[in-house]
Amino acid sequence: MPLSDAEKRAVALLRREGAAWRQARWILLAISLGALLFGLIPWTRLVFDLTALASAPNEVVPYLVLGIAQTWSAQGIAAVVGAFGLFVVLRNWRGKPERTLLLGLVERQLGVEAARQSNPESPDNKESRHG
Numbered sequence: 001m002p003l004s005d006a007e008k009r010a011v012a013l014l015r016r017e018g019a020a021w022r023q024a025r026w027i028l029l030a031i032s033l034g035a036l037l038f039g040l041i042p043w044t045r046l047v048f049d050l051t052a053l054a055s056a057p058n059e060v061v062p063y064l065v066l067g068i069a070q071t072w073s074a075q076g077i078a079a080v081v082g083a084f085g086l087f088v089v090l091r092n093w094r095g096k097p098e099r100t101l102l103l104g105l106v107e108r109q110l111g112v113e114a115a116r117q118s119n120p121e122s123p124d125n126k127e128s129r130h131g
Contacts (some may be wrong), residue, residue, distance in 0.1 A: 003110065011106055018095050018103070025089050032085030039079025042071055 003011065094100070 011103070012101050014103055018099055020074060021092070021095055028085055029089045032082045032089060034082070035078045036082025036086060039075045039077070039082055042083075071073055
């Protein structure tokens with residue numbers, strides 16, 4: 001059963017998305033780790049300040065309260081976004097399972113040659129046409 005033009009374009013789009021993910025996952029991993037660290041590292045300072053406050057409970061530390069008020073929301077959001085991005089990258093490290101399964105089924109059902117025809121930009125097709 002041959003693929004229609006729309007189906008060939010859809011398969012080619014799936015292949016391009018898979019190739020783009022191989023590069024984008026590293027970028028998303030770096031951004032996610034940066035956001036997670038931005039959200040979590042300043043809390044270590046808070047813990048150290050609270051332990052210092054516990055050793056001298058009579059002293060009021062206004063800069064501590066002000067620091068918490070200024071950074072709590074931004075760092076909380078950054079930590080959640082970073083953790084979610086890290087989860088997405090690790091979950092889909094080898095590509096989305098749906099895309100991998102669908103492309104595998106297309107290759108098995110129609111044969112490797114039909115799958116290559118559905119992706120005219122493939123390096124395999126360029127070699128077969130020119131040599």
